[in-house]
Amino acid sequence: MADIIIENGTVLTMDPANEHTLKEGTVVIEDGLIKDISLSTNERADTVIDASGCVVMPGLINTHTHAGMTLLRGYADDMALNQWLEDNIWPVEAQMSDDDIYAGTLLACVEMIKSGTTSFADMYIHVEMVAKAVERSGMRAALSYGMIDFGDSIRADRELEEGKRFVKKWNGSADGRITTMYGPHAPNTCSEELLIRVREQAEHDNVKVHIHVLETEDELNQMKEQYGMCSVNMLDRIGFLDNNILAAHCIWLSGGDIEILRERKVNVSHNPVSNMKLGSGIAPVKELIDKGINVSLGTDGCASNNNLDMFEEMKTATLMQKVSKLDPSLVPADTVLKMGTSNGGRALGIKSGILKKGYNADVIIVDMNKPHLTPLYDPISHIVYSARGSDVRTTIVQGQILMDNYELKFLDENTVMEDARKAAADLIERVDIKRE
Numbered sequence: 001m002a003d004i005i006i007e008n009g010t011v012l013t014m015d016p017a018n019e020h021t022l023k024e025g026t027v028v029i030e031d032g033l034i035k036d037i038s039l040s041t042n043e044r045a046d047t048v049i050d051a052s053g054c055v056v057m058p059g060l061i062n063t064h065t066h067a068g069m070t071l072l073r074g075y076a077d078d079m080a081l082n083q084w085l086e087d088n089i090w091p092v093e094a095q096m097s098d099d100d101i102y103a104g105t106l107l108a109c110v111e112m113i114k115s116g117t118t119s120f121a122d123m124y125i126h127v128e129m130v131a132k133a134v135e136r137s138g139m140r141a142a143l144s145y146g147m148i149d150f151g152d153s154i155r156a157d158r159e160l161e162e163g164k165r166f167v168k169k170w171n172g173s174a175d176g177r178i179t180t181m182y183g184p185h186a187p188n189t190c191s192e193e194l195l196i197r198v199r200e201q202a203e204h205d206n207v208k209v210h211i212h213v214l215e216t217e218d219e220l221n222q223m224k225e226q227y228g229m230c231s232v233n234m235l236d237r238i239g240f241l242d243n244n245i246l247a248a249h250c251i252w253l254s255g256g257d258i259e260i261l262r263e264r265k266v267n268v269s270h271n272p273v274s275n276m277k278l279g280s281g282i283a284p285v286k287e288l289i290d291k292g293i294n295v296s297l298g299t300d301g302c303a304s305n306n307n308l309d310m311f312e313e314m315k316t317a318t319l320m321q322k323v324s325k326l327d328p329s330l331v332p333a334d335t336v337l338k339m340g341t342s343n344g345g346r347a348l349g350i351k352s353g354i355l356k357k358g359y360n361a362d363v364i365i366v367d368m369n370k371p372h373l374t375p376l377y378d379p380i381s382h383i384v385y386s387a388r389g390s391d392v393r394t395t396i397v398q399g400q401i402l403m404d405n406y407e408l409k410f411l412d413e414n415t416v417m418e419d420a421r422k423a424a425a426d427l428i429e430r431v432d433i434k435r436e
């Protein structure tokens with residue numbers, strides 16, 4: 001007896017080895033995994049979901065965010081990264097408590113489950129509370145403690161210790177839903193020494209590394225001044241780059257940098273909405289993809305986006321490339337859908353993002369019976385260009401139904417929102433008192 005059968009839906013497998021689109025397909029789920037994908041099944045299951053008029057597809061994978069930043073949604077807008085971080089975000093983060101991070105992360109999980117994201121890669125502070133919130137939510141996540149030393153060796157020791165402690169305690173926890181990474185913030189906020197130690201430690205612990213790379217022209221200039229070379233060259237010189245690196249942003253790349261990322265098989269997380277909002281620039285996504293580099297998608301935090309809707313991210317990713325080169329053929333819908341699903345699974349080293357036998361049962365059902373999704377010629381076109389997160393009807397992670405017919409099963413949405421509102425109000429009051 002299987003656990004769940006989803007039948008009568010249009011199944012987008014995202015499996016390169018299997019047909020991408022199955023009309024009226026059946027997905028069989030057992031023990032948290034996909035047991036079978038076919039046109040029909042003789043199996044019986046405890047739960048049978050009729051997905052008529054819906055698209056059944058892998059859950060979306062957000063490969064770069066800072067979930068706890070939901071508490072700072074709309075707190076500081078319309079400025080560039082440095083001013084935004086240094087004058088606004090970091091002073092508030094310095095006042096954040098464990099409870100704030102828990103409330104903010106739980107709110108992020110609610111938002112993600114409701115908009116069809118089943119896995120995310122996070123880098124943040126008070127990371128133990130991030131893990132506790134993820135554990136409770138039922139989501140899958142690759143979590144890292146965000147380390148910054150600004151060249152201070154005592155701070156570097158402390159940061160690395162915290163990162164190590166977290167990896168040791170949480171890697172593989174929550175029935176394998178939580179994996180961990182090391183999270184050195186960026187090449188211009190972490191010393192070369194810390195980066196070298198992080199790389200060694202990550203290899204020792206067999207975990208991946210999540211880092212911001214060349215997000216702004218300021219970073220490029222700062223690195224050239226400090227090291228006489230850009231971030232990618234510096235990271236390559238210290239032997240930092242390989243297939244276990246998840247590099248967020250990668251906007252200010254030269255042709256030579258792209259070649260290095262290709263050679264080292266680095267994974268790039270593209271964050272188009274945040275990049276546009278902070279006015280950081282346009283990543284050379286078409287060039288990266290043409291070189292065969294694995295490019296996935298992230299929202300970044302809620303203070304630079306200002307939501308966690310991966311449908312919006314997919315649409316923006318393709319539109320941004322088209323307009324930047326005045327070429328509507330660039331990064332077509334099926335490419336961007338891979339970026340939001342299978343490429344994300346590859347970047348995080350998890351068997352998610354593809355509906356295939358033996359893969360994690362991380363599945364979403366998108367309701368196509370909506371005016372803005374009518375008529376329906378091509379489901380992939382609609383998922384990328386017309387659908388929104390709010391069209392997701394059902395979200396399943398590791399074979400567990402987290403949202404059924406638009407209703408959350410394990411979290412009370414109103415309580416989570418109320419707790420987040422209270423936490424945000426108290427936080428900003430503390431920040432204001434400190435500033436006076």
Ligand SMILES: CSC[C@H]1O[C@@H](n2cnc3c(O)ncnc32)[C@H](O)[C@@H]1O
Nearest residue numbers: 066089123124125146147185212301
């Ligand atoms: C030390 S934990 C992570 C750290 O990153 C900050 N952050 C959020 N968004 C961005 C971004 O786009 N570029 C660089 N840093 C960012 C976040 O506020 C935390 O302090």
Ligand SMILES: [Zn+2]
Nearest residue numbers: 212248300301
């Ligand atoms: Zn970020």
